[in-house]
Amino acid sequence: MADSEPITLLCLASYYKGADFLEEAAALGARVLLITKENLADEPWPMEVIDERFLMPDLTTRPDIIHAVSYLARERRLDRIVPLDDYDVETAASLREHLRLPGIGESAVRYFRDKLAMRLQARAAGIPVPPFTPVLNYDRLRAFMEQVSPPWVLKPRSEAGAMGIKKIHHAEELWYWLRELGDMQSFFLLEQYVPGHVYHVDGIVSEGEVVLAVASKYGQPPMDVAHGGGVFMTQTLSPEGEEAQTLLALNEQLQQALGMVRGATHTEFIRGDDGQLYFLETAARVGGANIHKMVEAATGVNLWAEWAKIEVAHARGETYTPPQPRSDSAGLLVCLARQEWPDFSAYADPEVVWHLQKKHHAGLIVRAGDPGRVRHLLQEYSRRFAHDFLAVAPPLDRPPA
Numbered sequence: 001m002a003d004s005e006p007i008t009l010l011c012l013a014s015y016y017k018g019a020d021f022l023e024e025a026a027a028l029g030a031r032v033l034l035i036t037k038e039n040l041a042d043e044p045w046p047m048e049v050i051d052e053r054f055l056m057p058d059l060t061t062r063p064d065i066i067h068a069v070s071y072l073a074r075e076r077r078l079d080r081i082v083p084l085d086d087y088d089v090e091t092a093a094s095l096r097e098h099l100r101l102p103g104i105g106e107s108a109v110r111y112f113r114d115k116l117a118m119r120l121q122a123r124a125a126g127i128p129v130p131p132f133t134p135v136l137n138y139d140r141l142r143a144f145m146e147q148v149s150p151p152w153v154l155k156p157r158s159e160a161g162a163m164g165i166k167k168i169h170h171a172e173e174l175w176y177w178l179r180e181l182g183d184m185q186s187f188f189l190l191e192q193y194v195p196g197h198v199y200h201v202d203g204i205v206s207e208g209e210v211v212l213a214v215a216s217k218y219g220q221p222p223m224d225v226a227h228g229g230g231v232f233m234t235q236t237l238s239p240e241g242e243e244a245q246t247l248l249a250l251n252e253q254l255q256q257a258l259g260m261v262r263g264a265t266h267t268e269f270i271r272g273d274d275g276q277l278y279f280l281e282t283a284a285r286v287g288g289a290n291i292h293k294m295v296e297a298a299t300g301v302n303l304w305a306e307w308a309k310i311e312v313a314h315a316r317g318e319t320y321t322p323p324q325p326r327s328d329s330a331g332l333l334v335c336l337a338r339q340e341w342p343d344f345s346a347y348a349d350p351e352v353v354w355h356l357q358k359k360h361h362a363g364l365i366v367r368a369g370d371p372g373r374v375r376h377l378l379q380e381y382s383r384r385f386a387h388d389f390l391a392v393a394p395p396l397d398r399p400p401a
Contacts, residue, residue, distance in 0.1 A: 009031070214295050214325075216294070328367050330366065351366040
């Protein structure tokens with residue numbers, strides 16, 4: 001490729017996120033095109049680095065999105081397609097297949113969007129998963145409920161996070177929800193509910209190799225926070241600790257089994273009451289809820305920016321060199337707030353390095369060399385958040401329009 005001809009990245013964003021990716025790609029000399037939804041037009045996108053922006057009512061409707069991108073390609077050479085949100089991962093894969101561009105295609109992408117596909121593949125690779133069954137054959141469902149003790153969770157196969165999950169306590173409850181779902185029930189799976197501590201590993205993969213990964217532990221399982229309300233909390237683990245080392249090894253085994261080639265990943269595991277670590281789910285994206293900012297506070301590495309560097313380097317035929325991360329400890333707190341703009345002036349410890357600026361949300365990040373200090377502040381601040389800010393909203397079964 002001629003040096004005078006910059007590569008072009010087409011980015012898809014069904015939600016407002018990924019500004020750091022767009023800025024880094026532009027700083028590296030790439031042309032940046034963004035397709036986002038019409039109702040996100042007024043979000044603070046970094047327009048100074050976006051060469052062209054296009055608005056659509058929806059980014060998932062086919063063949064509309066294929067027609068739109070194919071039309072753009074008549075006058076623009078598109079080198080890579082990058083999904084900035086989980087809901088854009090499958091769309092990007094379909095577009096890559098249609099335009100014959102490098103990256104994860106439609107078959108492989110199911111391992112990062114379809115909870116049934118990723119579980120089957122992980123189990124085949126010898127990675128422990130909670131007992132589960134597809135919601136397809138009723139005899140298999142009956143056998144599962146006879147053999148696996150409740151409670152169970154009815155999970156959408158392709159929603160993000162805890163969206164749409166139902167906790168099921170007895171068979172009659174399951175049959176009720178399946179009747180409600182009707183023809184949509186095959187898009188769900190049934191899994192044994194495993195109580196325990198939930199962890200996440202956030203990382204970067206380049207040419208099939210995990211080149212950066214950070215293990216963290218949630219304060220409460222995200223599903224419990226999503227369904228019962230409360231303060232979302234997570235803290236990075238010491239990379240030298242046995243717990244982190246086990247999680248990092250499992251994550252590496254998983255990414256190889258699922259065929260991740262390049263980009264960002266967010267993976268969750270749970271340690272059950274039996275002491276076993278089980279795989280829960282993974283995604284080919286940067287973790288949400290501002291987790292990437294906590295990772296950056298602890299390591300000095302911006303996952304969005306590194307993902308951009310990988311995409312640009314690969315498109316240019318260059319070698320990506322991963323950064324050397326710091327190993328501080330960092331923790332994150334986020335909750336819905338009663339106030340439109342919460343006042344954080346009482347949270348003034350020197351370890352506080354970031355405040356969330358979002359209507360009706362409270363959030364902050366603390367960083368220190370001592371994990372015990374971070375843990376103490378998170379526990380104290382979590383209690384104060386619940387008193388000062390916390391609001392509770394009913395869980396969503398599907399993303400907002």
